[in-house]
Amino acid sequence: MKMEKTFAYRRLEVIRDAPMVQDLHARWPALFDVSEINAEFKRITTMPLQSRFLSQLDVLSDKLLKLFEKRGGQLGKKLQNILAQMAQNDDCDAGRECIIKGLCVYLNEDPDNLVKEYVEKDDALFHKSIEETMVGIYVVKPRDATDSPEDIGIVLEGQMVMQDLDNVALAAAMLFGLMYALNLNYPPELKYSFEVLQKVVMELDGTTLSKRAQVLKNRLYE
Numbered sequence: 027m028k029m030e031k032t033f034a035y036r037r038l039e040v041i042r043d044a045p046m047v048q049d050l051h052a053r054w055p056a057l058f059d060v061s062e063i064n065a066e067f068k069r070i071t072t073m074p075l076q077s078r079f080l081s082q083l084d085v086l087s088d089k090l091l092k093l094f095e096k097r098g099g100q101l102g103k104k105l106q107n108i109l110a111q112m113a114q115n116d117d118c119d120a121g122r123e124c125i126i127k128g129l130c131v132y133l134n135e136d137p138d139n140l141v142k143e144y145v146e147k148d149d150a151l152f153h154k155s156i157e158e159t160m161v162g163i164y165v166v167k168p169r170d171a172t173d174s175p176e177d178i179g180i181v182l183e184g185q186m187v188m189q190d191l192d193n194v195a196l197a198a199a200m201l202f203g204l205m206y207a208l209n210l211n212y213p214p215e216l217k218y219s220f221e222v223l224q225k226v227v228m229e230l231d232g233t234t235l236s237k238r239a240q241v242l243k244n245r246l247y248e
Contacts, residue, residue, distance in 0.1 A: 029056055033069050040209050047183040050208060058187050060196075063203040070206050071230060079199040082227045083122050089246050094128050104131045122195035133218040133238060140216055141194055145169060146176070157184045161205075161213045163197045180204065202228075 029036075036054060039045065045053075056062055060076070067075035094105040105128055112124040127137035143165045144152055156164065159181045166177040179189040180201050187204070191197045202223055205212065212220040221239050225232035226246070235243060 029062055029065065030069075033066075037070075040207075044209070047187065047208060047210075048185050051185060051187055057207060058204075060188075060191075060200060063200050063207060066207040067203040073228070073230065075203045076196070076199050078228060079202065079223075080122065080195060082229075083125055083195065084118075086227065086246065087121065087125050090125055090129065090132075093242070093245055094132060097132060101131055101134065119193035119195050123193065123198075126195065126198050129222060130216065130219045133222065133242065135216055135219050139213070140198070140219065141165060143167060156181055156186060159184060161201070161210070161216070163194060163201060165194060182208070182210070198223075 036057075040050070051058060057066060064075045067073070091109070094109060097105050108124050108128045108131065112121055115121070123141075127141065130137040130140055139162065141163045142155065142159065144155070145167050146169055152166070160183055162181050164177075164179055164181055164186075165175050167173075167175050177189060178191045178194060178197050180187050180191070180197055182204065188197070188200060191200065202220070204210070205220070218236065218238050221236060222242060224230050225235055225239060226243050
């Protein structure tokens, strides 16, 4: 209720002052919570975030998989590796993660720039990498690859702003929501992936697309 009442004030501060993420995290800690990101996104766009993001991925997954299978060259080989991982795991959340990574590859962007994986916590290496990350999702995996990740979280401007998320697909939805809530620009190395998530998957502001995003959209609906 308090976050609802302070929305207009907070939005003015975010747009006008463009404060650092660290300062926003300290000033509005409640904002960095799954339920509150969902609420903030709906205040801004009038659209639900988490449910729509995940359901739209599911709706488009078969069409995207067909595009991935048709892609040739080096990108095609990378996509085949992702498809092989997907075939080995029938978990819905793991499938969504593969779709998101495949989307990055298809758009000629590196999914490692979006999702960075670590094997257990080498504290020095882990924290150094986090400090150097402007936008991304981190996944800490145990040495036994069959076990679930120890931690999944979101990094913005070198700060861990969310931790203990259930899966990468949820983390991607929350990261997308935070880009809106904090009025952040998409990182240059992932601009097409975020554009497609925004304009094709979420169908937000989809009237003008870059050539790369438009080609993908046309192929999806051929």
